[in-house]
Amino acid sequence: MKKTVMNGNRLTLHIAFGVDENFFRGAGVCIASILEHNPDLDLVFHVFTFGCSEQSRVRLASMSQARGVPMHVHLLDEGAFARYRHNPRGNYSNAIFTRILMPEVLNGITDRVLYVDSDILCRGSLAELAGLDLGECVAAAVADVHTIAQRRIGAMALEGDFYFNSGLLLIDVANWNRARITERAIELIGSDEFVLDYPDQDALNKVAEHRVMKLHPKWNVMFSLLSSLRTCRQKLSISDDAVMLHFGGPLKPWHSWSHSCAQQMFLRYQERSGWGDVPLDAPRTYKQMHQCATYHRNHGKYTSAIIWYGAYLRTKLSFMVRGAMASALLAAGVFSGGLADIASWAGRVLGMA
Structure with missing residues (x-):
């Protein structure tokens, strides 16, 4: 099966986000950062959501027109996850489950998609991922931070030592759908088999075990801005090869009290997005x-x-x-x-x- 779409001598990569209304701006700014560092790729963006305001739709459409890059909004049915609320951690926004549904929606549109959390910023080329051979794997991902991984490996009764962070997933659409990952993950989330601290991530690690390729950490470099706030660190420790910076946790670069370096980076890309006029959140x-x-x-x-x-x-x-x-x-x-x-x-x- 052809794994990479070619347009002449250029690679085409489909990139997807899953958001609620609070994270549309983050997705737009991430898109701007990706576009800046990937002029040699033909990019197609997909934003999956269970609800979208007219303002967010207009901003994304304006950005798409201004940058000359396709950006599609996909409205999903919330009923698909009606059962997840039985989980003790049901306080999560439905947006975290969009990555589970994406491969079914994109079947026939693309053979692979790069899912990216909307609290990620890009600082390098994605061409290596666009051309990566996934073989029979359903996806590729980066191992989560050690403390979380060790805890969740035991809690989910995983056989190996690899527990991935689902904030960035390179998905082989056909392999994913053939393995029924979406259906099996939804069933696990709706069951009482495990206590899921990170519902979608825990479920994906379990049902896709041994079918996910381990990526280099540079593709999902994780930071806790809240930790930086508490220790008053002035600079982020970023390796030269880091490509995707992931600002996990409750404190985001678009918060007015956030880490100055992360905030400055975010604002630089925001100026080139459809959200350039939006102030930082109070x-x-x-x-x-x-x-x-x-x-x-x-x-x-x-x-x-x-x-x-x-x-x-x-x-x-x-x-x-x-x-x-x-x-x-x-x-x-x-x-x-x-x-x-x-x-x-x-x-x-x-x-x-």
Whole structure:
């Protein structure tokens, strides 16, 4: 089977993202970074989502037209993952499951696709991946960080010592579909067989075991910006051969209190995306407010730190009061709705929503 599409002497690579509305900008900026470093590739981008605002669709379409590169939006059916909420970690956005569904949608469109998380930035050529022979493997991926890998290998009863991070997957569409990876992963997520800390990633590691090629770490270099925030490191330690930088965890480069080097890199690519006019995100949750306060404290901005610590305390107290009031009303049988609906009502009554 032909594994790489050729257009004259150029390679064609399909690249896909799975997002919710909060990560459309991240995908757009990642696309801009890929385009900058891959002028010799013919690229086709796919954005998979369970919901898309008109504004996000327009921004992506404008970027596609301006850059002269195809960028397609694929709307998915949320019903495919109705059962995943039985999992104890069901607080995840449905967006993390889009990579499982992509190969079925792209069947007949491309023989391979590079899935990329939207919190990744590119700083090099992807030609090596575009031409990589996957043989009979369903995908290729990078091993996750050692501490996570060792814990999940035991938890998922894996036979080998390879547990991959699903933030970047080079997928052979035919091999994937032939092995029924999508169907088997959905079945595992919906079952009670394992406690899944990372639902889609754990499931893929289990059902695709021995069928995933191990990639060099340069293709998915993982960083915790939250760790950098706490230690006040000023520079990111990036090896010269690193191609794809993955900013995992709750703190992202588009947060206003993020690591300066990562943020500057993100803003440089954002200027060349369809989101060039969008400001950095301000803290919204009490956890983010605490992170922001820590950032200002560590950088000697003590007045700002005090302001954000105050905002953190007020917001967290509001959250706790709403939750306590909602639980009390539910226990008393005053409401028959869900806890979230009652908490929202309680917030409005208290003037805290």
